[in-house]
Amino acid sequence: MNSATQLNRLAVLDHSRLARSQEGSSRKGHISVRNVQVEFGSDAGRRVAVQDANLEIRPGEFVCLLGPSGCGKSTLLNAVAGFVEPCAGELRVDGQRVKGPGPERGMVFQQHSLFPWKTVKENVAFGPLMAGVGKFEADQVGRTFLGLVGLSAYEDAFPETLSGGMQQRVGIARALANYPSVLLMDEPFGALDAQTRIMMQENLLDIWREFHNTVLFVTHDIDEAVFLSDRIVVMSASPGRIIADIPVRLPRPRSQDLLTEPAFIALKRECLALIRQETLHAFEQQNATH
Amino acid sequence: MSVKPSPVFKPVEAPSVPVHEVPPVAVLPVANAPRRKVPPRVRRYLVRSLALLVALLLWQLASSTGFELFVKFENVPTPVAVWQALLVELSSGEFYLHILHSLQRIGIAFALAAVLGVSLGIAMGRSPLAEDIILPYIELLRPIPAVAWIPLAILMMPSEESSIIFITFLGALFPVVLNTCQGVEQSSKLLVRAARSLGASRTAILWHVVIPGAMPSIVTGLAVGMGVAWFSLLAGEIISGQYGIGYFTWASYTLIEYPKIIIGMLAIGGLGTLCTLLVRLACSPLLRWQKRGGH
The missing domain is CATH 1.10.8 (Helicase, Ruva Protein; domain 3)
Known part of the structure; x- marks a missing residue:
């Protein structure tokens, strides 16, 4: 699928709706997460999945939630999607409190959906x-x-x-x-082989360029996060919390050639270091409290 | 292309002519050749047909000589006698009338059981309250065989016909309810989530996600229900009723027309299989998606 034929295909899109969603890019697709806490189970079996998460995502922004498995990044995404109800805090999309799933927040699952x-x-x-x-x-x-x-x-x-x-x-x-004004993606390429994965990432960016809706993308792959996003929000496990917010100022449009460029590698290294530092810091804090 | 083979290629091609694989004894017995050409599948079916034929021959032998060793073949009609009786029955209207009556009862009872069973099953699968209300009845009544219902059915129902239909219906109902309920309860949480995020209402989820997902279970329930329906029908027809293939079989015994017993038995087996097949066939468009890679 090359860009030229894809633009041809886009000619058949509903341009009035597309224009509305794009013109609204200054207004539509704003995600606001304030002091959100998600817990599972009750009493003795209680487990904090997301602890005091704060996050503002501007309309049209491509944000990756990055972290190891079990860090609560999917739970946070599911809270924005409306599948999981936070036990504290406030979740708003375009000023509207999230009360359940809705078609204005499109969801792409990992597989078999x-x-x-x-x-x-x-x-x-x-x-x-x-x-x-x-x-x-x-x-x-x-x-x-x-x-x-x-x-x-x-x-x-x-x-x-x-x-x-x-x-x-x-x-x-x-x-x-x-x-949808917001596209929520829960490790959508996690089950694909490396080759298909890179192709899918490029396609996704092509599509996003046309729609320019807000994307919240969950992944555990640093390469994927750096390649796709405007911003990487890093989460850490037990309890799941946001530990870093890294801007990605790589030029767009991006293609897979970017993966070998010094700027990409430098940023990836920076991310790794930051995550490592934050993780160590978190470990120390945990050890100190014990 | 008249390119001469370069010497480099020659050694590569050489092994492709396997000199050693040519059998040293080139002259095989010619008689062996055609036997080897029978495909294994055909051969297996030949063996199966032969196995049946052996049974028929043994039966003929046992019946015509009046074989008796614990099992008595004295009153068992020979296959030849059954065949002759079958030809007579096939040309009489009475035989078809019996079949028609049975099919009619099956039709009414199965339709009722399918509609009520699928509805109850869906209600139970979707609502814990409905399940709590309905399940005790099912657990209580399900272990009671249809035959045990006959006296009460005759007492309760306005006519013999309706009591037979009631028993048949009851037999078919339980497998349909239980399979439907199980299928509905096992509907994929992920697909329900996907549907909700696409804006589907509760009703839409039921129609577009839950019921299609439960369909394989429902079809299995219907097919099993059809089998049990025949079983129950025959019990009902043997004990009460004036027509029907079960009545035909039992009446043949009381009227000492023994070849007709076998005809009745074969007809019951054939019709039951046919009806189950019809249920599966009728439902197959709903399960078209299950055939993987079907192009």
Whole structure:
């Protein structure tokens, strides 16, 4: 999927809606996380998954939540998505308090989240259908967004006949078909092989350039975080908390050539050092309190 | 292309002519050749047919000589007699009338059981309250075989016909309810989340996510239910009823028309299998997505 054909495909997008979501980029897609605490279990089995998280994400910003597994980064994402209710603090998207999942916050899961009994096109058309547009119109939107991710040829295939990378592309198209102001991605490329992964990252940036919606992207891969984001929010485990906020000022558009450039490597080193330092610091603090 | 093979290539090509693999004894017995050409699948089916044929021959032998050793073949009709009786029955309208009656009862009872069973199963799978209300009844009534219901069914139901249908319905109901409930309860949390984040309402999730996901279980429940329905139907027809393939079989015994017993038995087996197959076939469009890699 090269950029030229992709722009051609974009010609069929609903430009009025796209324009609305882009023009709103100064207003739409603002995420505000204030003193958010998420706990699981009760009494003796109580476990703090996210501790006192504070985070402001500007509209149109691409932010990666980076951290080891079990650090609560997915939990924080799920709280923004509305799947998990914080026990303290405040979560707002565009001023609206998050009370549950909603189509304005599109979600892309790690894997196996497509409806296996629906064709690829029906999967993508599901959001518009739920929004109340007719079946015919929903199918049109479905086709448009499948074209966007380069899978028009597979519209009548069932998801299980597709490769993992293709399934994730369908997942992205499905989330975008609702024209969400916020795209939440939970390690979407974590289960893919390295080659497919790099290609998917490039495609995602291409798509994001057109939509320019806010993206909150969870990953444990430093390369991925540096390559994709404007900002890296680093989390640490037990209890899960935000330990660093690193701006990524690498030029865009980015391609995989960036991965070997000195600026990229320097930033990656800086991230590693910061994470290491913060982790050590956290260890010391823990040891001191014990 | 008339390029001469370069000497470099020659040694590479040489091993591709395996001189040593040519059998030293080139003349194999010719008779062996055609036997080897029978594909293994065909051969296996031949063996199976032969196995059945042996049983038929033994049966014929035992029945015609009146074999008796604990098991008595004295009154068992020979396969030839059964075949002759079958030809007579197939040309009489009465036989088809029996089948028609059975099919009608199965049709009504199974349709009722399918609709009620799937509805109850979905309600139980979705709502713990519904499950708490319905489950005790199911646990209490399920172990009671359909045959045990016959006296009470005759007492309770307005006609013999309706009591047979009731028993058949009851037999089919439990597998449908339990399988549906299980399928609904096992619906994927991830897919429900995905649907919610795409703006689906509770009803939409039920229709687009929960029920399609439970469909393999529901179809299994329906197929098992159909089998149990036949089992229950025959119990009902043997004891009460004036028509039906179960009645036909039992009446053949009381009227000493023994070849017809076998015909009834075979018809029951055939019809049961056919109905289960029909259920699976009718549901297969709903499970089209399950065939992996089907292009």
